[in-house]
Amino acid sequence: MINKNHIIIILFLMAIGVMFSCTKKDWEEYYNDYDEQVDRNLWEVVKEEPRYTRFVEYFEEYELDSLFESGLSFTLFIPDNDAMELISDTSGSIDKILSNHISRTVFLTRNLETTRKLETLLGKFAVVSRTSNGYSFEDQAIEYSSPLYLNGKIYEISEIAYPKPNLYEFTQLFSSVISAYIDLNDSAYLDKSLSDPIGFDDQGNTIYDSVVSVVNLFERDFFPVSQEFRDKSATFILFTQDQYDAALDVMAGSLGSGYISHEDIPEKWQFEILLPDIMEKSLFDDRLEYHQLQVDMVSATGDSVVIDPTNIDPDSKYVCSNGLVYTYYDFEVEKDLFQGETRIEGEELIDSIGAGVFAWKEDVVASGLTVAPDKQYAAQASEGMLVNVQFQRNYSGKYSLEFSFKNIFPMRYRLEWRASYRPSGVFSLYINDTDLGSYDTYNLRSSVISVTGERFIPEEGFNIKDWWVENITDFGDVIIRIEYLASGLGSNNGLNIDYISLIPDLEE
Known part of the structure; x- marks a missing residue:
């Protein structure tokens, strides 16, 4: 009579038997998946294969067969003769196309789960993928996998894998x-x-x-x-x-x-x-x-x-x-690029050279009184900042500032200068050496009549003065020069720029 303990022992032995048989099967499949190894030279095998004669001819013509004298191992992706007959020199040279079929590594598809980028002799990274039907190299089906030779492996592909251009x-x-x-x-x-x-050097610089x-x-x-x-x-x-x-x-x-x-x-x-x-x-x-x-x-x-x-x-x-x-x-x-407003913010004319210390940029020329520009912050300024040059009170000397708009097309423009009336002075403004007229910026504290008839209203000390510009007849840079003439109505003298703009007159 079989008791309960006998039944437990029998079931346990049956389970062990099932586990062993499954494990043995799995290990057999794992080992059988390894590539067969053949003690032969890779290139000798390729040369002996009738399906690859066109590939070999091109390889030897471009002396790529010398690679196999290096002692290194390679993986070759080879189209057969029918595919090679269709080769076209679309990538600049045949040797580049051939180099895209060589990798300086031994690649085994059994190590591939989904996709992998494989660096080719050309320096590009070709994509090898696992597909529903097997594997592919640069979207070309892999139709044959060779044994593992002494110095590499062969994969036969359905078509030529032309190298993809980079961006x-x-x-x-x-x-x-x-x-x-x-x-x-x-x-x-x-x-x-x-x-x-x-x-x-003399200054101690290396x-x-x-x-x-x-x-x-x-x-x-x-x-x-x-x-x-x-x-x-x-x-x-x-x-x-x-x-x-x-x-x-x-x-x-x-x-x-x-x-x-x-x-x-x-x-x-x-x-x-x-x-x-x-x-x-x-x-x-x-x-x-x-x-x-x-x-x-x-x-x-x-x-x-x-x-x-x-x-x-x-x-x-x-x-x-x-x-x-x-x-x-x-x-x-976009029309704004050639028919839109071109604006220079005052603070764009200066560089910071230290904590709270500024200097004019290299392409900005200041002459007359030697004084450093300053960047000031003001909520009413277009970008919250402006550049300011402070003179002495009731200054009667000289000062001018010159800079330029870049890449301006010829047409009629309206020039706007936005500034604060403090500090102020009488200035002449020149475009390409043509004097547009003089203006006392102290008057910016009041409303200003535009050349268009519009009225500019002051905003907490800031306002706009404008002029017509009709002497831009060729494409190029437009030179702006602002010259100080006199103290004017205000005794707190200086030059400040919120912005200066060139605005095309498209209604002309």
């Missing part, structure tokens, strides 16, 4: 003005990390043997679009070169006389005004799918920007090696 290479192909703009941002600097100190390095300011400030990364990417929203040229054609028509097509728009304006403005709203961190593009975005520089997702073509998405590209349905130049 910079994409602009070279489809929007050359952007690649030219990026190139122009190269900047040389003294690289102290590579330079050795060799002595001191002298270096001057190793100069180059940094691209665009790639530093936005994203390194020409570099390849395993886990870093960006999204670039671009226009095509045709869209860009067409937009400049429309702009030229708006400018009128002397401007007929995109060829008439100065490159200086494009590279210093237009393209910096566009780039601030075009580059974003990470690979963003279309549904992730919103009206309010944070750009790659960390700034908050506004875009129009409805003007971005979702079907234009192109996968680059280091990011995604979208293009616009329509592209146009």
Whole structure:
């Protein structure tokens, strides 16, 4: 008779048997999944395979077969002869295409869970993926996996895996003005990390043997679009070169006389005004799918920007090696960039050189009385700040200040000078050496009649004086000069600027 204890022992032994049989099966499957190893040279095997003769011919033509003399191991992704017959030199050179099929590592698909980026000999990171039907290399199906040879492994792929352009290479192909703009941002600097100190100058400053390095300011400030990364990417929203040229054609028509097509728009304006403005709203961190593009975005520089997702073509998405590209349905130049107000805030004319100590910027010229500018804070100022130069009371000497508006198109303008009536003086204002007239800024304490007939009302001591400007006949920089003439009605003398603006007269 079998008692309860016998039953428990029998059930326990049966459970152990089941566990052992399952464990044995799992381990057998695990070990069987390992690649077969063959003691042969990888390249010798490739050369002997009839399906790979075209691949071998190209390899030997471009002397890539010398790689296998290095003693290193490689993984080759090889299209068969039929696929190689269709090779086209779309990436600049055949050797670059071939280099995209080589990795300086032994890659085993059994270690792959979903996707992995594999660095190729070209320096790009190719994507190897597990699919529902097996595996793929750069979206090309892997149709055969070789044994593991002495110095590497072979995967046969269905088609040629052309190298994807990076974001910079994409602009070279489809929007050359952007690649030219990026190139122009190269900047040389003294690289102290590579330079050795060799002595001191008379002021005690260290002298270096001057190793100069180059940094691209665009790639530093936005994203390194020409570099390849395993886990870093960006999204670039671009226009095509045709869209860009067409937009400049429309702009030229708006400018009128002397401007007929995109060829008439100065490159200086494009590279210093237009393209910096566009780039601030075009580059974003990470690979963003279309549904992730919103009206309010944070750009790659960390700034908050506004875009129009409805003007971005979702079907234009192109996968680059280091990011995604979208293009616009329509592209146009914002009129405010060339027909809007150009304003210089007073505080933009100075730099801080110490705690509470300021100096004019290098391109600002002050003459006459030697006196340092000061930055003052005032709630009534346009940006809460203004620049002030204080003279002696009842000052009768000379003083002038000269600076310029950059990249101004020829047309009629109205110039506005906003300031406080304290301190004050009688000043003449010149545009490109043409005297617009004199004005006692003490009168800003009262209402001022504009050249348009409008009345400017004072705001706690601040007001506006304006003039017509009709001597800007060519594109370029517009020089402003303010000259002090006399003390005027007020004895508290000095020059202050909240802002000075050039406003196009579009009703002319």
